[in-house]
Amino acid sequence: MMNSAFGTLVSKIKYNQCVMIGHPLSGKKSLMQHYQLCPDEFSYYKSLKFNIWDLFNKEAPIMQYFFTNIKAVIIVFDVQNLNSDLLLKLSNYEELQNAPFLILINKVDQIAEPVLNEIIQMLETGQIKQKWRIQMCSAKTGLGVWEGLDWLDKNL
Template identity: 30%
Template sequence: MVMGLLFTKLWSFFCDQEHKVIVVGLDNAGKTTILYQFLMNEVVHTSPTIGSNVEEIVVKSTHFLMWDIGGQDLLRSSWNTYYTNTEFIILVVDSTDRERLPITKEELYRMLAHEDLRNAAVLIFANKQDKKCCMSAVEISKFLKLSAIKDHPWHIQACCALTGEGLCQGLEWMTTRVGVR
């Protein structure tokens, strides 16, 4: 009886553990739309996030606590207050926003240099792939110099937040990373 109780406790500890995820990116990249596509599998009308939204997403009994953090210029300096215990960074990139891609790159490397994120895996969603003028995931990967990132596991996934296309593949990659590091 005691062994069974102990086994149950251990099993629930490993299977029901929440994994902290921060969802970041510049304003209007689609972070909140992606979060609610995960949660409700539908598009919800969003407005700019001031501060953060937090939701629990469960994928194959893996619990992700996702913090969607506002991406406006004035809010980016506070991103680091969310870094403690973060296991995954989801960086959402607006694939049509060529002009601000250098800012995205700067923010990415600033995050990766932060001590609290030294063990975080990085999922980059190349969002808005439904637009004609969008950059491909390969183009974004080259511009962000993702192949130079050696100390963080990373994956780039083309997606469309409005249709949900590509989002499940990104979450699947995250579930394969749970407990690896």
């Protein structure tokens, strides 16, 4: 009886489907380890249900099918490789028009002092219509890794 009640309670919790995307070697796996998330499986944090995909190399027409029912997007960048192409490409998918974008700038522990204004210009965030936030972080040290998820959870 108790297991049945617990199962019913868990099934009534509404989770928001979230995807984490980034260039190879941007630190997605390191972030997953810090968050204690398992690759290729669903993991949970507050109202977020994560699935982490390495979709960067997929063809654009194929990618849109992965975005059905996605409510939030996490894009991971290596602070030393800030190419705006991925961000701009994702922001143009109709399926993601209402999804907030959490932009994680990872590996900030490897540079002297990241300058947020320069990063905003490099990523061309003025061109995206979605609600967005840039979060400096380091999967290695833990700096800033939870603040971004908390923002994402509050903005769904």
